[in-house]
Amino acid sequence: MTSRNINSESPANRSLAEFDRKSGNRLERLLFNHRPAVLLLCLLATILLGVQATKVELKASFEKMIPTQHPYIFNYLEHQQELSGLGNALRIAVANRNGDIYDAHYLQMLQQLSDQIYLLPGIDRAYMKSLWTPATRWTAVTEDGLDGGPVIPDDYDGSERSLGELRRNVQLSNEIGQLVAFDQRSSIIYVPLLTRTIDGDAIDYNALSQELESLRARYAGDSIDIHITGFAKKVGDLIDGLQQILLFFALAIVITGGVLFAYTRCLRSTLLVVCCSLVAVVWQLGLLPLLGYHLDPYSVLVPFLVFAIGMSHGAQKMNGIMQDIGRGLHKLVAARHTFRRLFMAGVMALLSDAVGFAVLMFIEIPVIQDLAIAASVGVAVLIVTNLILLPVLLSYLGISATAAQRSLQDLREGQTPTDGMERHRVWRLLDGFTRQRWATACIAVAALLAVGGHLVGGNLKIGDLDPGAPELRSDSRYNLDDAFMNAHYGASSDVFAVMVTAPTGECARYDILRKVDALDWQLRTLPGVDSTNSLALLNRRMLVGLSEGSPKWYHLQPNQAMLNMVTAAAPRGLYNETCSLLTLYVYLADHKAETLTGLVEHVEAFAAANNTNDVQFMLAAGNAGIEAATNIVVDESNQKMLYWVYAVVILLCLITFRSWRATLCAVLPLMLTSILCEALMVALGIGVKVATLPVIALGVGIGVDYALYVMSMLLAFRRNGSSLSEAYYQALVSTGKVVMLTGVTLAIGVVTWLFSPIKFQADMGILLAFMFVWNMLGALILLPALAHFLLPEVRPLSSPKATGDAASTDDLSSGATQPG
Template sequence: MTPTPVGQSPVIRNLKDFDPQSGSAVERALFNHRGLVVLLCIIVTLLLGWQTTRLQLNASFEKTIPAHHPYIQNFLRNQNDLTGLGNAVRIAVANPSGSIYEARYLDVLRRLSDDIFLLPGVNRVQMKSLWTPNTRWVGVTEDGLDGGPVIPEGYDGGASSLQQLNSNIARSGEVGQLVALDSKSSVIYVPLLAKDPQGVLLDYTAFSRQLETLRAKYEGQGVTIHITGFAKIVGDLIEGVRAVLLFFGLAVLIAAAAVYWYTRCVRSTALVVLASLVAVVWQLGLLPALGYSIDPYSILVPFLVFAIGMSHGAQKMNGIMQDIGRGTHKLIAARYTFRRLFVAGLTALLADAVGFAVLLVIDIQVIRELAIAASIGVGVLIFTNLILLPILLSYTGVSEKAAARSLRAEREAGMHPLWRFFDLFTQRRWAACAIAVSVVLGLAGFVASTQLAVGDLDPGAPELRPESRYNRDVSFMTSSYGASIDVLAVMVKTPDGACSNYETLNKVDTLEWELRQLDGVEGTSSLAQLSRRVLAGLNEGNPKWYEFLHNQDMLNTIAAGAPRELYSESCGLLTLNVFLRDHKADTLARVVSHVEQFARNNDSADAQFQLAAGSAGIEVATNIVVKEAWRLMLLVVYTSVVTLCFIAFRSWKAVVVAVLPLLLTSMLAEALMVALGIGVKVATLPVIALGVGIGVDYALYILSITLARMRQGASLSEAYHAALLFTGKVVMLTGATLAIGVITWIASPIKFQADMGLLLAFMFLWNMLGALILLPALAHFLLKPTSTLAASASATLHNADGRDTRTLKGTAPKTSAT
């Protein structure tokens, strides 16, 4: 029998004419027991739906840092001796109508400080404000060196007490730290505990809301409050989840409307959307069952799972609708489509899962959990969209009008100008032009991508918009305190009791001077700098004595009264705090490079200079880990995709045709990130990996049908045209629909969601265009109908052209089932 065109299986109207034992063992196991399959899926959906009620939305500071990086290991080893350099919140309380030296302001500050002291999760021992006893002054009086709390003993709010407070603050060294340069605000420094004494993790959502409650309470009493810190960023992101859910719902509606516009069939549209949403429910239900939560960085994963599900579901629905339109029984149509597209869909989903799983190579727990969550979501799509959806459609079928319309549209599409345009790229002239343009775009994208930076490129919190309350608070801190909230701490390890040795402090003093000359460094503080100040103070403030003298007794005396944040209790660790203008990638790299070079030249048995603590130090370690894993991640994901494609097609030429369009999209996406000012960081890495996985979906669906038709002896033009009519239409539909859905994210109040929306829309569109234009152009030069290429395609794809040994009862083994 002459092979029939791809996508046109023999019309079997009556089930008794169909052999239920035809098809693969997997097909027989599923469709011959489809009632049991549906029942099991309903039970699983109910159980996992109940599990979703246990899913927690929270974040952890410890999960966002690369715990095994040497910098972080240094920080964790010395964490108990480092005051104010971990997870902390800074609350600036400003007096808009005067200065801090007013009794009313100080009373509000005291009450606010007391309320914050009692909040769950606060490290009360290290909390610091003007009212805490660990905020002290040191100075020279008529009686010699003296000191004490900055709030004077017997403070009563009178003029004499306020004058004494002013004097104490001036001698405390806290101007620019706890007290603003213009004396109009002061800071409450609030270090946080990862867990409470009962071992319960800090609830950032609740903590952020408590801060907002206190802000609202005390701003009504004549002050303004500005809050910065990781906990506040996470709290604001979690509050923005409502907007994320809104845009998720909008994307679902857009996708459903587009599928309905294409099918004009309510039941099939509803089932495609239902199957994709069931996958999301399964994914979210499995997370708490496996001991995971969801955080602001992985909140977009459910939408990505839904988007991938819609892409695969639309392909299954389209195939079934076409067969039903020709008169085939709905059950048989479902089995035909399962045969043609299951392996291509499975390969594509495995590629998606691998694209996420490779994120596990990054030593940051929040990314690893995102990778696990996304891989689980893609894994369940195999059951919900490749298996459950065709089985459900085998029960419901599609409306007769929709089926007839689909068949009529297919016949008319043969002469549609759009399909004729895409078919032009199977011809040598157009194919050569497409490849030439792609090479130019690829080279331009590659050159631009070399400028792609690792880390944040903007001050403040780049996850939030510049005009957000948090970033306005950061701007206030920077302008009022002469430096940003970004602190990089260099740890200087010494033998116990030797932190004040002259040789060690002299090296610290030298490094301080060198760092202050670097662009981006606003100031420093250390025991060496304090020694200079005290020495000048002991000599009537004469600046000529602002020198670092070789007098060990004097250095020991100064160290004895120095604040604990400058050295450890055992005097075996010194802390050099470097206050930076911002935490941009270039600033951090410049400072860290200088410190590392200094350490190589000056480390000894008595003093080792170690990086890094402080918010900027932790960000440096994160940037280093991301940079090392970035290219490795792309290498692994492309290697995996190439391997899967080779298993499916058994031809290196077919692999090249499928993968080169993905490579072009990756380079152009990185160029777009440069243009948008987006760096490679925790929030963007998953999108880079996703672009490869989504793109291979489109390529696999089109290429599998093209190869199968060429195996029948069709020309490339005929084979590609058949692929366009069967799967290409849906590739275009899903690519455009998903791009429209995510582009709406640009209106989100969360900036990183808006950035991800732009990147994803770009990738959806370019991957679609690559599959429709560049793929046939490459196929023109690499794939030949008469070569052994098509004949050597994977045996698992043999059903793509409908061949099966037992489809019709009583047929010969080689009868075509297409």
């Protein structure tokens, strides 16, 4: 009810006149007795942090995507300078649409493109390779012994003679299937990347991707087609696609704001909730650059989660104030009563959200740890913007009289001698779960769902389940390029490298090469392995070449002089300059979890049986080796993360409710949702990986919000003398309606992500929508069913009061977190 429509004798004015400004706890008095100062401080913070928010950057780092503390990655980083290109590299296939690569125009375009790429920042030029680089050579056995030279003849002039010589050199180069396609209609430009540019700056993958797209647009045409794969291009495409996140963010604002307005029919209070949630996002984005952080393809979705959480808590505060105003309280008194009643539940709920993010710090992958920090910052500012700023603003602006009266309609309908027969049919349905028959059936169904979900969830896989880049759509340009590579070359872009250390200068020792040779042959027989390459294999091939091509010499000669001679002419990619490190390359058909797991287990077993003080077989380098290490970390962190998040959520619930029975009622629905979420991931073919692992923890932290609000009010009404049915009904009309509202609204908001060109965003949208809805249903259905069996009748602190008067609201505010 607005101030201009009331007189000095109105109930609202009387409630204000009778209200003791010194009542409430110290925090409440500090905030509401100094409201102008609170608003001024928040305005200054919004302006300052809004300026800082313009400086936040969207970028990615290869090093932050890998678990740098894992032993495999530690081994790789220790030898990174000697393994150039085995961690972060681009493969650019240049195809001739009108013929094969032995075409003067094609070769001219290839040379120009290779030269342009050579000049890009961040390129490891010493290890770049194409048909035009001097390191691409051919070898042959002649009457005079071994002969060889660069694949492109020194006197190449584009004539038929030069092209014929090039064709012969390619056949002798052992590059068919590697740099040259099997059909010889395309060739690869292999581009390893440095960790940093010459200036010492981190590589800007978005800028590099745009440069590559510019080159593709310049050179591709009627005669030339270009295909690009590699981490840098994948991240660039992700960033490009994620720039559409602003569209989905705007859509979420419209949807949530529209549904909230449809519920309240009060424009100003709806705008206040939306604005306070947006202020939280601005503060979060402003704090990130101040703390030295930026957004990346995985944390860019965090601002939406912060907005979603803010809308959920803001709607609860607005609903409480709206009902108190409808009971006749002045808007300031209503704001203070709601603050008392819901502040502790809100803080505990936000702490639970923060826990869901904070436990991600246990996962030793920097990109996930950065996500945890960014999200924790967002949740921290929500305590100010939505638990403090919003009630203070509503204490000035209030709620429209029509909306306030409508909010009490359901409450009044339930106050009949027929025990709710005139209640809305939805509330009658939900109230049925507080009674034994429905409660028993509900718990039985939940138990069956838990058992079925557990059986299905047991098939949950770790890592990528699809070829190419699962973060992108299967029909994306990147995945089409990756499919081209796999179809036209001897192996996919997935390379797994085993490092073999030896005493300095002794990498060609026969006993060492014999072990490498044995592992080489064993790995060739594993599922998913296309081919291998090693110094031992080179020795076999060279011995055949030196023996007039006779295949009977295709074995490793126990002749040290011969081994030394071959090693001296071998390419440096197979061993380092000090001859203390050998590299065994394993080219894979894909990077699926089963392929990597089988390979890792075999190499680990071989290393355990063959490692000595002098010779060590170490894992792992190559993009597939790095992904194998990432999968191991994700697998180890998955259960550990859930244990931690549930342990802290249970502790917070115990502090809030001071009742182990109430805590069980709140936590068991969350556990059911977690089980069913894993089953859903199996059904949808979604593996647990860097992109999806955070969702599981977030679902628990965010999902407990609903249970905290419902259970806090239920316990408060129970202590006020109500039966379980009456208390649950009162909890429904006071907070349960908003739980239902926000659960459905937020699910609709994230479901829109299904239309994103980024598949992992679509996957996150499905999982978050599922968890929003199921956590909401758990709080409204399973929680009262469990309460029927777990919460005993309690003796009221005082005689029951009519639930519609102002005094009862104040009583509830002081008892919302007392033991149940």
